[in-house]
Amino acid sequence: DPDVWLVSSIEEYDEDRQVGTQGPLFSERVIQATLEPEVHSAHDALAVCLHETGVVEIPRIAELLGRAEDEVIAELGSAIYLDAGRSQPGRDVWVPADEALSGAVRTKLADARKAAETDPRFARTVAALEEAQPEDLRPSDITARLGAPWIPTADIEGFIAEVIGVEAGVWHTKEVASWTLDKGPFRGKAEATSVWGTERRPAGELIEDALNQAIPQIWDAWRDENGEHRQLNAQETEAAKEKLAAIKTAFQAWVWQDPERAERLVRLYNDTYNNLVPRAFDGSHLQLPGASTTIQLRAHQKRVVWRIIATGNTYMAHAVGSGKTFSMCAAIMEQRRLGLISKAMVVVPGHCLAQMAREFLMLYPTAKILVADETNFVKARRQRFLARAATGQWDAIIITHDAFKFIPVETKFEQAMIEAQIASYESLLCEIDADDRISRKRIERMKEGMKAKLDGLASRKDDLVHLGEIGIDQILVDEAQQFRKLSFGTNQSSL
Incomplete structure (x- = not known):
C-alpha cells in the first residue's frame, strides 16, 4: 500500500529491537500556526526576506521597515553587496555578504572593478573583495x-x-x-x-x-x-x-x-587555482513553516538546507547519524514553499526506503509523498505507478535505486545530449594542431563511440512515461557514489 507511510509515521519505531512507541502526535500539537515575524531592524527584515523569497529584495525589506530603500541599504551596510556579475543598467542585484565574498573572488573582483568605473556604488564591493582575496601561494x-x-x-x-x-x-x-x-x-x-x-x-x-x-x-x-x-x-x-x-x-x-x-x-x-573562497552558509533565518514543532533542526542541518536553497546542487558529506534525512526533507519542502521546485524525487537504497518515508512524514505530517520500491516496477505495475506519479501533486516521490533505473529518459533528450557531445568533439578536432596526431585519434575514437550510442537510441521506443513527463525538477540521491558512471577527461590509464 503506497499510502501506508502516513500511518506508520505517527509512531517511533526502533528497527533494531522491532519495537514501536507512540509518537508526539498522541500527546501534543505537532503543527503550529505560522506566526508573524517581529521586525525591529533592517537585519531582521533581511532575515524575513531571505526566509520568504530566498534572495535579497530591497523593496520588500523597505516595505517591512516602512523606510526608504536608500536608508535600508545604508543600515544593512556590510550585510549585503551589489553583485557586479549579475547587475545590469537599471536592475540592481543585491546578495548577502556570505555569497558576495565567496566563490571565485578573483574573478568577482575583476568584474567589480570594471563596474566601478561607471558606477561608484561598486567601490564598496571592490573594497570588500580586496579584503577577501586569498593569500598568494609561494613557489x-x-x-x-x-x-x-x-x-x-x-x-x-x-x-x-x-x-x-x-x-x-x-x-x-x-x-x-x-x-x-x-x-x-x-x-x-x-x-x-x-x-x-x-x-x-x-x-x-x-x-x-x-x-x-x-x-x-x-x-x-x-x-x-x-x-x-x-x-x-x-x-x-x-x-x-x-x-x-x-x-x-x-x-x-x-x-x-x-x-x-x-x-x-x-x-x-x-x-x-587559488581563486576560490568557500562560502559560510547561515540558515539561522529559516523558520520551516509546516514542520513538526516537536523536532528542532540543529544549526548544521539548517545550514545545509539553506545551501541547497541558495545553490541548487549540494554534496551533503555529513557523518552517519547527523540528520541527513531531515535535512533533505526540509530542503524539499522549503524549496516547494518558495516556488523554486514543483516536484522532487528522492532516490535511496532499498534498506533506507521505510526510514526515509517515515521520517519525512514525522517532520512534515501534512506532506504529500508517493513511495515505491522495486516491486512497484514489475511489468504489471510499472505503468500504473508512473502514471500516478505524473498526474498527482506530490511534494516528493521516494523510490529505491533499483526502481529509479526503470524510469527512462526521453529518447529525444538523450539524443540531443549525445549530438551536442559529438558536435563538441567535431569543434575540438578543428582546433587541434594538425601535428598532434595522438590527441586527434583519441578524440576520433570518442566521437565514434558516441555515434554508436546514438545509433542504438534510434531503435529504442518510449513505451513508458519518462522522467520529464512525471514533472520531476529536482533529484536528491542518497548514497550517490553508486551512480559514478559519468565520463571525464583524464590521462590516468587505470581510471
Missing part, C-alpha cells in the same frame, strides 16, 4: 610537475630544450587531458638513450609518459609454434622508471630557477 607551496594542466606548453618545450638539449614541439588538449610530444627530434641523440632514457625507452617516450602520468612498462615479445607471447622485462622496466624519476626531478628543480618564469607561473597558478 615552495606549489608542486609544479610535468603534466600539470596549468603549466603552458611553451615552458615544457623550454625545459626540453635547455635540460635535455632537444628542440621538440609539445601539444596539450585540456578537454581530453591529452599531452603529445614530437619524438622525432630525439632520434639519433645519444643523451636520449643514455643520460635521460634507455635503449628500450628513449627520453622522448619517457617525457610523454611523465606528461600523461603513465608508468613505463617494457615488454619482451616473441613468437613460437604456440603463437605470440609477451612478458614484462623487469630489469628494463626498472631502468626506465629510474630515468623517468630523474626527468621529473630535473623539471621540478628547473621550473623555479628563472625568476621571471617563477613569477609568471606563480601568478598563473594563483589566478587559476
Whole structure:
C-alpha cells in the first residue's frame, strides 16, 4: 500500500529491537500556526526576506521597515553587496555578504572593478573583495610537475630544450587531458638513450609518459609454434622508471630557477587555482513553516538546507547519524514553499526506503509523498505507478535505486545530449594542431563511440512515461557514489 507511510509515521519505531512507541502526535500539537515575524531592524527584515523569497529584495525589506530603500541599504551596510556579475543598467542585484565574498573572488573582483568605473556604488564591493582575496601561494607551496594542466606548453618545450638539449614541439588538449610530444627530434641523440632514457625507452617516450602520468612498462615479445607471447622485462622496466624519476626531478628543480618564469607561473597558478573562497552558509533565518514543532533542526542541518536553497546542487558529506534525512526533507519542502521546485524525487537504497518515508512524514505530517520500491516496477505495475506519479501533486516521490533505473529518459533528450557531445568533439578536432596526431585519434575514437550510442537510441521506443513527463525538477540521491558512471577527461590509464 503506497499510502501506508502516513500511518506508520505517527509512531517511533526502533528497527533494531522491532519495537514501536507512540509518537508526539498522541500527546501534543505537532503543527503550529505560522506566526508573524517581529521586525525591529533592517537585519531582521533581511532575515524575513531571505526566509520568504530566498534572495535579497530591497523593496520588500523597505516595505517591512516602512523606510526608504536608500536608508535600508545604508543600515544593512556590510550585510549585503551589489553583485557586479549579475547587475545590469537599471536592475540592481543585491546578495548577502556570505555569497558576495565567496566563490571565485578573483574573478568577482575583476568584474567589480570594471563596474566601478561607471558606477561608484561598486567601490564598496571592490573594497570588500580586496579584503577577501586569498593569500598568494609561494613557489615552495606549489608542486609544479610535468603534466600539470596549468603549466603552458611553451615552458615544457623550454625545459626540453635547455635540460635535455632537444628542440621538440609539445601539444596539450585540456578537454581530453591529452599531452603529445614530437619524438622525432630525439632520434639519433645519444643523451636520449643514455643520460635521460634507455635503449628500450628513449627520453622522448619517457617525457610523454611523465606528461600523461603513465608508468613505463617494457615488454619482451616473441613468437613460437604456440603463437605470440609477451612478458614484462623487469630489469628494463626498472631502468626506465629510474630515468623517468630523474626527468621529473630535473623539471621540478628547473621550473623555479628563472625568476621571471617563477613569477609568471606563480601568478598563473594563483589566478587559476587559488581563486576560490568557500562560502559560510547561515540558515539561522529559516523558520520551516509546516514542520513538526516537536523536532528542532540543529544549526548544521539548517545550514545545509539553506545551501541547497541558495545553490541548487549540494554534496551533503555529513557523518552517519547527523540528520541527513531531515535535512533533505526540509530542503524539499522549503524549496516547494518558495516556488523554486514543483516536484522532487528522492532516490535511496532499498534498506533506507521505510526510514526515509517515515521520517519525512514525522517532520512534515501534512506532506504529500508517493513511495515505491522495486516491486512497484514489475511489468504489471510499472505503468500504473508512473502514471500516478505524473498526474498527482506530490511534494516528493521516494523510490529505491533499483526502481529509479526503470524510469527512462526521453529518447529525444538523450539524443540531443549525445549530438551536442559529438558536435563538441567535431569543434575540438578543428582546433587541434594538425601535428598532434595522438590527441586527434583519441578524440576520433570518442566521437565514434558516441555515434554508436546514438545509433542504438534510434531503435529504442518510449513505451513508458519518462522522467520529464512525471514533472520531476529536482533529484536528491542518497548514497550517490553508486551512480559514478559519468565520463571525464583524464590521462590516468587505470581510471
